[in-house]
Amino acid sequence: MTFDDTSVESLRERVLKLEAELNHRSQTITQLEKVNKELSARVQEAGEAAQPTAELSEMEETLKRMMMRVAMILQGGKCLFLIHDKQNEELFAETPALGFEDDALKDYRIPEHAGIAGECFREGRPVILYDAETDDRAKAEKLYERGIKNGVCVPLIVIKRDEETNRVLDRKVIGVLYVFNKKYGGIFVDEDVKLLERLAGNTAAIINTAESYRQIVKERDEVIDTIESLYAGLVMVNKNGRITQMNASAREAFGLSADDVSGAKPYEQVISDEKTRDILRRALEEDTGVQDEVTLPDKDNPDQNHVFQVQSALVRGESGDAIGTVAIFNDITELRNVDKMKTAFVSTVSHELRTPLTSIKGFISTLVQDTEGFYDNETRSEFYNIIDTECDRLRRLIDDLLNVSRIEAGRALQMNWSVFDPLIVV
Numbered sequence: 419m420t421f422d423d424t425s426v427e428s429l430r431e432r433v434l435k436l437e438a439e440l441n442h443r444s445q446t447i448t449q450l451e452k453v454n455k456e457l458s459a460r461v462q463e464a465g466e467a468a469q470p471t472a473e474l475s476e477m478e479e480t481l482k483r484m485m486m487r488v489a490m491i492l493q494g495g496k497c498l499f500l501i502h503d504k505q506n507e508e509l510f511a512e513t514p515a516l517g518f519e520d521d522a523l524k525d526y527r528i529p530e531h532a533g534i535a536g537e538c539f540r541e542g543r544p545v546i547l548y549d550a551e552t553d554d555r556a557k558a559e560k561l562y563e564r565g566i567k568n569g570v571c572v573p574l575i576v577i578k579r580d581e582e583t584n585r586v587l588d589r590k591v592i593g594v595l596y597v598f599n600k601k602y603g604g605i606f607v608d609e610d611v612k613l614l615e616r617l618a619g620n621t622a623a624i625i626n627t628a629e630s631y632r633q634i635v636k637e638r639d640e641v642i643d644t645i646e647s648l649y650a651g652l653v654m655v656n657k658n659g660r661i662t663q664m665n666a667s668a669r670e671a672f673g674l675s676a677d678d679v680s681g682a683k684p685y686e687q688v689i690s691d692e693k694t695r696d697i698l699r700r701a702l703e704e705d706t707g708v709q710d711e712v713t714l715p716d717k718d719n720p721d722q723n724h725v726f727q728v729q730s731a732l733v734r735g736e737s738g739d740a741i742g743t744v745a746i747f748n749d750i751t752e753l754r755n756v757d758k759m760k761t762a763f764v765s766t767v768s769h770e771l772r773t774p775l776t777s778i779k780g781f782i783s784t785l786v787q788d789t790e791g792f793y794d795n796e797t798r799s800e801f802y803n804i805i806d807t808e809c810d811r812l813r814r815l816i817d818d819l820l821n822v823s824r825i826e827a828g829r830a831l832q833m834n835w836s837v838f839d840p841l842i843v844v
Contacts, residue, residue, distance in 0.1 A: 477628040482514040484624070488597060488617055489516050492610050495599035496566070498523070499574060499625060500535050502593050509535050509593060512629075517598070522564070533559035538571040538594045544611045545571045561598075569598035570606040572614045574622035592626055651726070651747030654733065655685050655698055657740065664688075668747055671726065673717040694728070694745075701730040701743040711750075724751045763822075770815055774808035781805050 489497040496517030500509040511518070511526035518526075530536050534555045538545045547569040550556040556566070571594050578588040595618050600606050642663075645652055651668030655661055660682040669679060672689060679688055685698055693712045701708045708730045716722040730745040781801045785793075793801070817834060 477624065477631065478514055480624060481621075481628060484617075484621055485514060485516045488595075488614065488621075491613060491617070492570070492597045492606070493601045493604070494569075494597035494606075495601060496569075497595075497597050498526075499595045499621070500526070500528075500539075500593045501625070501629060502530065502539060502591070503527075507531075509539060512625075518564075526564075528559050534561075534569075534571050535559060535594045535596070538573055539591055542573050542575070542591050544573070544615065546606050546608075546611065547571070548605055566598045568600055568605050569596055570610055570614060571596050572611065572618045574618055574625060576622050576626045577619070592622060592629070595621060650749075652744065653685070653689075653698070653747070654742060654744045655702065656682075656742040657702065659684050659686065659698075659702060661685050661688055662742065663744075670717070671714055671724065671747055671749075697728050697730060698743065698745060701732075701745065705732060705740050707731045708745075712747075724749055725754045726750065767815065767819065771812065774811045774815075777808045778805050778812075 485497045485499075489495070496515075498511055498515035498518055501512050502509055507530050508527050509530055510528075511523040513520060513523060515523055528535060530539060534545050534547055534553075536558075537555060545555075547553055547556055547561070547566075550561040550566045550568060556562060561569070573591045574593045574595055576588075576590050576592055577586055578590075579585060580587055595614065597606070597610075597614060600610075645663060645665045648665055648667060651671050652663065652665045653661065653668050654663035661679050661684075662682060664674070664679045669675065672691070672694075674688065686695055689695055689698075691712060691714060693710070694714075697708050697710050697712070708728070710728050712726050712728055713723045714726060716724055726747040727750045728745055728747055730743050732740045733742045733744050735741045781804055785798065785801060
């Protein structure tokens with residue numbers, strides 16, 4: 419078998435091309451091993467995220483670097499991951515992402531049964547997208563409209579293993595990892611899928627930890643927002659006597675700003691009211707609930723006071739040990755004012771009732787004692803008219819009391835109709 423010069427030259431070019439491709443793959447594998455090593459270290463750190471040292475911003479920065487490495491290794495122009503939302507049965511994009519604006523990610527939500535991402539998630543296997551313009555699955559995600567030409571998608575799988583036997587205890591698909599737009603006009607191939615799958619394992623662990631951390635932060639923020647919006651004042655103090663939480667109502671009651679209570683300051687340094695400090699001190703020392711009342715001046719009008727009913731309760735940790743106390747301040751100023759008004763009202767009504775009763779009693783006694791007819795008929799008639807007038811006065815007072823009761827019960831007033839001469843009234 420003989421070769422001409424053209425055949426030899428063509429064979430030499432092919433060998434050189436294969437050598438170049440082999441070198442490129444070797445470099446890719448080396449980079450992949452380096453990234454895997456870094457990601458493994460990050461996963462180990464994330465596994466210790468139960469400690470409060472793990473910051474969400476650090477995880478996001480790690481994910482951002484990881485996305486850039488993935489895109490570089492696979493020679494992709496864009497890279498993002500989608501997380502499964504079990505409640506809404508859909509997949510949604512999360513930050514960070516490469517090649518996408520944050521506003522575009524907010525609208526990136528697709529049903530779990532639709533598109534390439536849905537197929538990859540449901541079946542738990544990689545999917546290669548060769549042409550986003552013609553692929554019906556890509557149309558469900560509007561990939562072409564998002565500037566996507568081609569791509570590769572692999573599932574993000576979190577695997578839980580037994581520490582001793584390394585046996586798989588649980589396997590859960592939490593989302594998918596996407597790489598789009600192969601550079602230099604190329605398309606993604608099976609070799610790219612293998613590379614991406616090797617990265618996806620550690621990536622899934624970091625994303626799962628970051629999502630768990632986000633959920634914890636979200637729930638914490640919701641609790642804080644709920645506490646802040648409470649009408650009642652709330653003050654939480656730990657066992658060391660430092661304020662860990664004071665909501666807006668409590669700050670307003672004590673005339674404090676948010677900066678005044680920041681930094682877990684001692685409550686004795688922040689709260690100036692001696693009785694309030696005594697309540698918190700008793701609650702901490704006795705490890706029990708305390709109920710009392712305090713009077714605080716109005717910050718806008720020092721001449722007026724607010725009365726608060728204070729109820730404290732122990733705060734216990736997961737072990738059941740007391741870790742502090744929380745005090746609720748209910749403003750009962752209006753109730754106290756109403757009580758004062760009721761007292762004044764009862765006093766006034768008692769006086770008003772005593773006046774006609776005294777007159778009625780006096781004239782009735784006079785008439786009863788007149789057994790010998792000392793008073794003439796005209797005088798007796800005058801006495802009877804006075805008694806009749808005072809009885810009408812008593813009836814009006816009783817009607818007023820009944821109307822007050824109806825007002826407190828939320829019912830309409832009862833009308834008392836009578837015939838009268840308006841000219842006399844005028």
